[in-house]
Amino acid sequence: MTSNLDLNLLRTFDALMRHESVTAAAAELGLTQSSTSNALDRLRKALGDRILERRGNRMIPTRVAVALWPEIAAALGTIEAALAATRAFDPASASGTFRVGMDAYATAFAGVRLAAVVAREAPAMRLEILPVSHPDEEALLNQGRLDLFIGSAWRPLASIVSATLFPEDFVAVVAPGHPLAQGSADLETYLAHDHILTSPRGSVAGNVDAALEALGHRRHVSLVCPTFDTSARAAAEGLGIFTCGRRLAEIYTREFDLRAVELPLSVPGFTLTMEWMRRNSNAPDLAWLRSRILDVLR
Incomplete structure (x- = not known):
């Protein structure tokens, strides 16, 4: 009977679905492994479904569990947000953890800035910056x-x-001694030199390559780096032309003594956004964090 499902059982269900492990779920909830196993048994009886089945070291969710989880996670989030809304957030004394996912560009541009704000204004809060790329954030946000x-x-x-x-939008950065360092370059000169590409996943094509392909051209990418900072350091060593976002280029020209050069072709830009679950909009701690991010990055 679903009437036997209390809030603690729903929290256990959510933790089990996120971790796919009784041991990890028990550790998160502060329960013993036997108590968590008993809770799983109660869930199975109440829902008339196995919920999770053991396969090796993992607990694999059933179709029923997968269908239920988004709704239960949303309901738990709504309850948590409602309770949190009754508590004021004082950053100077608050303790806990902020978990912020960032893609490669956001990490390079905003990671240290955000860390400095949290350390200064909420010193007892722990900030975890996690590497996440769109569209993976949807599931991670929904799962908490x-x-x-x-x-x-x-x-x-x-x-x-x-x-x-x-x-x-995009500009190129090069070392002071690079042939492009004296000013803007035409397309022929731009293509005549080696290029550096940032790709956490090892891809050898980006926005610039798509724009060049539309014009019937290709550039020679001689180096692929996993992070923007590594690419900037490589450009400072004279290893090639590094094309990145204009705001990030402004940082690298200062930090690595690079020179910014306007691109000789039109490359579509992008928009940096901040996303969060609608159910968490009223949580005071996250509202504070969002406001500080807006202040710092805008």
């Missing part, structure tokens, strides 16, 4: 593994609220 996501997103999601931080 992320509080916020900062990055490039291309499609609206009904359960997620999105706030625009700023639009971004």
